[in-house]
Amino acid sequence: METATTETLLPTPLAETQTTNGAKLGSWFGSALPDDFGDWRSEFSFARNTVALIDKNYRMYISFTGPDRVRYLNAILTNNIKGLQTSHGTVSLLLNAQGHIQAEIETYALPDKLFCLSYAMIRERLIPTLDKYIIMDDVTLTDDTPHFGTLGLEGPAAPALVLELTGVDLNALPDLVRTHAHLGEIPCTIVRRSPGRSLAADFLIERSHLEPLWQLLLERTRAAGGGPMGYTALSALRLIQGVPWFGYDFGEKQIPHEAGLEDSHLSYTKGCYTGQEIVERVRSRGHVNRKLVHLIFAGTAVPAAGETLSADGKEVGYVTSAAAPPSLPFAIGMGYVRKENNSSGSQLRWSGGTCVVSQFPDELPHEPTGPDTIHSL
Numbered sequence: 001m002e003t004a005t006t007e008t009l010l011p012t013p014l015a016e017t018q019t020t021n022g023a024k025l026g027s028w029f030g031s032a033l034p035d036d037f038g039d040w041r042s043e044f045s046f047a048r049n050t051v052a053l054i055d056k057n058y059r060m061y062i063s064f065t066g067p068d069r070v071r072y073l074n075a076i077l078t079n080n081i082k083g084l085q086t087s088h089g090t091v092s093l094l095l096n097a098q099g100h101i102q103a104e105i106e107t108y109a110l111p112d113k114l115f116c117l118s119y120a121m122i123r124e125r126l127i128p129t130l131d132k133y134i135i136m137d138d139v140t141l142t143d144d145t146p147h148f149g150t151l152g153l154e155g156p157a158a159p160a161l162v163l164e165l166t167g168v169d170l171n172a173l174p175d176l177v178r179t180h181a182h183l184g185e186i187p188c189t190i191v192r193r194s195p196g197r198s199l200a201a202d203f204l205i206e207r208s209h210l211e212p213l214w215q216l217l218l219e220r221t222r223a224a225g226g227g228p229m230g231y232t233a234l235s236a237l238r239l240i241q242g243v244p245w246f247g248y249d250f251g252e253k254q255i256p257h258e259a260g261l262e263d264s265h266l267s268y269t270k271g272c273y274t275g276q277e278i279v280e281r282v283r284s285r286g287h288v289n290r291k292l293v294h295l296i297f298a299g300t301a302v303p304a305a306g307e308t309l310s311a312d313g314k315e316v317g318y319v320t321s322a323a324a325p326p327s328l329p330f331a332i333g334m335g336y337v338r339k340e341n342n343s344s345g346s347q348l349r350w351s352g353g354t355c356v357v358s359q360f361p362d363e364l365p366h367e368p369t370g371p372d373t374i375h376s377l
Helices: 015-020 040-049 069-074 120-132 158-166 207-223 231-241 276-285
Strands: 024-028 031-036 052-055 059-065 089-095 101-110 113-119 140-143 148-154 178-183 186-193 200-206 290-297 308-311 314-323 332-338 347-350 353-358
Touching (some): 024 231, 031 040, 040 052, 148 158, 148 207, 158 186, 178 207, 186 207, 200 207, 231 314, 231 332, 314 347
Antiparallel strands (some): 101 113, 148 200, 186 200, 290 332, 308 314
């Protein structure tokens, strides 16, 4: 189990249903979410080979209305909000004046508002922070967290199942685009995602529909040869995909370039925003003193978060997260390493052995280890 920093563990609305069906709950993104449903390795195989159902109720939801909403949010987030087309989204960061990451926020442009997703574990501090920037702007912030929930489908069979259930073709949608649909009598909003190189779908629904939608998707994923997946398997999968997690691999101790988010979370043409001076200074300098890298460990021993990394007897970094995917004969992870030792191929040591800096998924070696062999990434 991995644990993001949080003060209060927030329960998933599906806790009773999941534990009744064998789920073991743990702490993920500051919420009580399933570690597994009895066999995390089988759950990992669902996402690699068929389709996995994921409880994503670690999120918070905020709406911004008013005529100045776009100008306001564009002035405090790192990505371009003004350029968003209706129903399209983008992922940004909220920085402080020193350029440190305060939050990761997805923003979607709707006809009458901006709709944002972030993490419930930072809700109590994020809402006051966002509210304090509303000074002369005609903007109203509404906390919609109690009203919504999200379930996800991931795996090679996910697009076909979504098409069968809703008529929505994920292949025809760009990433982070919303579209409305129905699953039976349940209205929902579908968002296409592509973690790593796979297609996935999120179902945003009113919280009152979470239970029936979970049961419907559980039945259909099992019929397709898959099933529910907990976060032990999901974390192993996202490490293979090379996806860093907020609260685990980056947060308030990092600036965007250290976390490798400069190509996905920043706009260099949108104009001023909080923390931009630091971002531009780093950009002009061309490098940072440490950077988030991918790591391949010798053997299947999994280092804990915070494990020291060294080279030539000197401390050069630390591990942020790691796992031993059942499809690989070794453990993998992420961590921060100083620039002198963070190039691909650099050899490092930790208390349990050695590791090498790599790039996932392009430089991730693999070999057959059983029925869940990785054929492509």
